[in-house]
Amino acid sequence: MIREESLSEISDGRLYTENDMVRADTGNCAGCTQVCCRGMESSIVLDPYDVYRLTRRLQTTFDKLLDDKKIEINIVDGIMLPNMKMAPDTNACGFLGKDDRCLIHDARPGVCRLFPLGRYWENESSYKYILQKDQCHKPGLSKIKVKKWIDMHEGSAYEHFIVSWHKYLKRTEAAVRELAAECASEQTENTLEESRTQTSGSSMTPEQQIRVICLYTLKTFYAAGYKASDENDFFSEIEDRISKAYTDLGME
Ligand code: SF4
Ligand code: SF4
Structure with a gap:
């Protein structure tokens, strides 16, 4: 926090x-x-x-x-x-x-x-x-x-992970803040035209995008588990997942 x-x-x-x-x-x-x-x-x-x-x-x-x-x-x-x-x-x-x-x-x-x-x-x-x-x-x-x-005892690999994870959280938090601001402005305007776009358009609403980011983060970094048999393997596995997450979530 x-x-x-x-x-x-x-x-x-x-x-x-x-x-x-x-x-x-x-x-x-x-x-x-x-x-x-x-x-x-x-x-x-x-x-x-x-x-x-x-x-x-x-x-x-x-x-x-x-x-x-x-x-x-x-x-x-x-x-x-x-x-x-x-x-x-x-x-x-x-x-x-x-x-x-x-x-x-x-x-x-x-x-x-x-x-x-x-x-x-x-x-x-x-x-x-x-x-x-x-x-x-x-x-x-x-x-x-x-x-x-x-x-x-994990040394610099742990510090590197702490920084990478902090950056990932800061970027996802910023993305969610932006999306939340979009939600707020859409709710304020809430025109009939926008309602039509939201329900018939193919792209996700800001609320849906926030949900995707949250669920992706929980699933990918926590629920999916890790194959790593030791700490060093873990640190390299999570680096790969963080890089992939930036691509998957369009945050490169
Ligand atoms: S000694 Fe330990 S349990 Fe007591 S206040 Fe400090 S951290 Fe907490
Ligand atoms: S994990 Fe252990 S040290 Fe941490 S809050 Fe729980 S009991 Fe206390």
């Missing part, structure tokens, strides 16, 4: 690279009763790599995670994307164990890996890390190298 806020509003005001030290080490959250894995609503948005890791680790599918109500789909900046679902009875993530520990720690999503850090996008293809303000309430966090905290 992209937030348009100033750096000082959301962080300690500093931008970090992966080799910087940052006061983010929660010491495995030991002794903290807050447990940030509750009440997160739909904010733990999943990218395709998160779902790849999750489905591999649990030997399951995207559809099964939806059926089991572990994840759900919501609209994020105009696009349908999956997120971790909070259980209605406990308001906790479906992967939070009875002992308040994450049951899928080694395959937890990127948002959870980063927390309490976040990404700050300087432009479409470059980001730095921030220490999010008022997110972790445990006093006296220790300093740790950003790279170590976020467990970046």
Whole structure:
């Protein structure tokens, strides 16, 4: 989820690279009763790599995670994307164990890996890390190298994927915004002539095009699954899918 806020509003005001030290080490959250894995609503948005890791680790599918109500789909900046679902009875993530520990720690999503850090996008293809303000309430966090905290064992291939996926989302969001504006202006004018064109013309209405973009994104990048047997294969497979998506959706 992209937030348009100033750096000082959301962080300690500093931008970090992966080799910087940052006061983010929660010491495995030991002794903290807050447990940030509750009440997160739909904010733990999943990218395709998160779902790849999750489905591999649990030997399951995207559809099964939806059926089991572990994840759900919501609209994020105009696009349908999956997120971790909070259980209605406990308001906790479906992967939070009875002992308040994450049951899928080694395959937890990127948002959870980063927390309490976040990404700050300087432009479409470059980001730095921030220490999010008022997110972790445990006093006296220790300093740790950003790279170590976020467990970046995948190296530059992961960073490359993060940038490619961010660009894809930004472009699809822009396309959806344009189409939504067309919908609004058509509704305002709503002349008889336009109604005729919409119902008898061969091209899709803006609403239909938005739906195509959303369903294509969900199906291609999440529901279809990945053949990749390891992370490197995944990163190359998704690059191919992103390139193809630009062509298929006419966004080259
Ligand atoms: S407040 Fe900080 S230490 Fe406590 S659960 Fe959340 S991240 Fe962990
Ligand atoms: S995946 Fe794990 S770390 Fe992330 S919210 Fe759920 S229980 Fe917490």
